[in-house]
Amino acid sequence: MLLMQWQWEPWLLACIAAAAAPYAAGMLRMGARRGQILGRWRAISFFAGLLVLVLALMSPLDAMADDLFSAHMLQHMLLLLVIPPMLVYGRPVITWLWAFDIGPRRAIVRGWKRAKLEAVFDFLMRPLCVWTLLTAALCYWHLPGPYDAAVRHEWLHDLEHLSFLAFSLAFWTIVIEPYGRRRALGYGATVVFVVSSGFVMALVGAILTFATTPLYAVHLHTTQAYGLTPLQDQQLAGIIMWIPSNLVHVAALSVVFFAWFRADDRRARERTAPVPARAISRTAVHSLLVLPVLAVLLGGCGHRPSPEQQEADRGARLIERYGCGSCHMIPGINGADGLVGPPLTHWGRRTYIAGVMPNDPANLAFWVQHPQKVVPGVAMPEMGIKDHEAQAIAAYLDTLR
Numbered sequence: 001m002l003l004m005q006w007q008w009e010p011w012l013l014a015c016i017a018a019a020a021a022p023y024a025a026g027m028l029r030m031g032a033r034r035g036q037i038l039g040r041w042r043a044i045s046f047f048a049g050l051l052v053l054v055l056a057l058m059s060p061l062d063a064m065a066d067d068l069f070s071a072h073m074l075q076h077m078l079l080l081l082v083i084p085p086m087l088v089y090g091r092p093v094i095t096w097l098w099a100f101d102i103g104p105r106r107a108i109v110r111g112w113k114r115a116k117l118e119a120v121f122d123f124l125m126r127p128l129c130v131w132t133l134l135t136a137a138l139c140y141w142h143l144p145g146p147y148d149a150a151v152r153h154e155w156l157h158d159l160e161h162l163s164f165l166a167f168s169l170a171f172w173t174i175v176i177e178p179y180g181r182r183r184a185l186g187y188g189a190t191v192v193f194v195v196s197s198g199f200v201m202a203l204v205g206a207i208l209t210f211a212t213t214p215l216y217a218v219h220l221h222t223t224q225a226y227g228l229t230p231l232q233d234q235q236l237a238g239i240i241m242w243i244p245s246n247l248v249h250v251a252a253l254s255v256v257f258f259a260w261f262r263a264d265d266r267r268a269r270e271r272t273a274p275v276p277a278r279a280i281s282r283t284a285v286h287s288l289l290v291l292p293v294l295a296v297l298l299g300g301c302g303h304r305p306s307p308e309q310q311e312a313d314r315g316a317r318l319i320e321r322y323g324c325g326s327c328h329m330i331p332g333i334n335g336a337d338g339l340v341g342p343p344l345t346h347w348g349r350r351t352y353i354a355g356v357m358p359n360d361p362a363n364l365a366f367w368v369q370h371p372q373k374v375v376p377g378v379a380m381p382e383m384g385i386k387d388h389e390a391q392a393i394a395a396y397l398d399t400l401r
């Protein structure tokens with residue numbers, strides 16, 4: 001009976017369809033480039049996230065949540081810890097944008113910038129702001145008064161769930177996106193961000209687990225049908241909030257640590273810029289043979305630039321040769337003050353290329369060679385740039401921080 005009780009909420013189904021349809025359309029439009037822009041796992045993660053959302057809010061779990069605090073807590077944990085990271089990992093915003101043709105896509109981005117929404121959004125997305133909103137919502141909605149009110153009034157209940165979902169989407173966006181060097185929060189700070197929020201959640205869980213009286217009036221007479229006293233139900237809820245939530249936070253931390261070490265490793269490698277072994281031995285032999293001559297000829301001549309620096313220098317020369325500066329403002333390039341395309345100042349810190357593709361060196365090299373394939377009809381021409389040239393150009397642009 002109760003276990004068969006699915007509650008199909010039309011407005012919720014409409015919202016989910018409104019999220020899924022443009023996402024699928026965006027995936028279709030990406031076509032052959034989908035692998036590079038999105039990747040299969042991100043798409044699976046997004047749709048699985050929506051599926052869990054349906055399960056959390058419309059399955060018999062939702063009906064049970066009216067009676068059992070523990071079932072309600074499970075629902076909250078799905079909304080706080082499971083669904084948001086799955087959706088965020090799916091890169092929904094960029095995929096939705098792809099659902100539109102390039103003209104409307106640009107108009108949306110331009111409208112967004114013009115409406116000054118960006119500044120508001122940037123403020124709301126500040127880590128401290130997100131952290132405070134999420135932990136405040138978490139504590140507030142588990143106080144006996146607000147909790148009872150939410151179970152009694154449907155609209156408050158929806159507001160509770162909406163605040164959990166919205167704030168934790170923001171939270172997990174800061175933790176997950178974007179990886180690499182363009183993060184809003186450094187890796188160390190991300191660790192503090194996750195651990196401190198996990199601590200608050202565990203604390204509330206522990207308080208519920210160890211409380212010696214039932215705290216919520218709405219569940220005083222509803223739990224017996226399931227063979228639980230109100231206190232047992234409350235303890236179960238406390239443990240659900242405490243233990244599995246910690247597991248999710250620990251899993252998130254391991255991913256962040258892993259990314260942190262990899263980033264550190266890469267930075268260390270860039271700093272020392274090892275010369276390939278074969279080159280070392282040849283250089284050693286040559287320098288042994290010609291050392292005296294060299295010493296006289298070159299004297300105290302400065303050290304050679306690292307291979308990365310040489311590649312970037314080559315990129316700068318290519319940028320001059322191809323005349324990118326006639327359309328773009330590019331720091332460090334003579335006469336590069338064009339206003340046809342966007343300025344490429346601080347390029348290394350930019351997150352997206354032309355608003356449609358994550359900014360990493362491989363994607364950038366592809367964009368420089370084939371802007372027309374990424375954004376058909378764009379004002380930036382295909383210039384017949386070769387692979388190694390595009391890589392050098394990307395290397396230079398990445399040095400602009």
Ligand code: HEC
Binds near residue numbers: 325340355
């Ligand atoms: C004829 C003008 C023109 C030339 C030449 C040109 N571009 Fe562009 N470029 C554009 C325009 C217009 C855009 C904006 C595309 C968009 O946002 O949809 C753009 C976008 C870009 C972007 C992404 C900018 C952003 O804000 O996301 C990069 C990077 C870029 N160009 C690099 C280059 C490089 C490197 C060269 C030289 C090899 C070059 N461009 C030559 C017109 C040009």
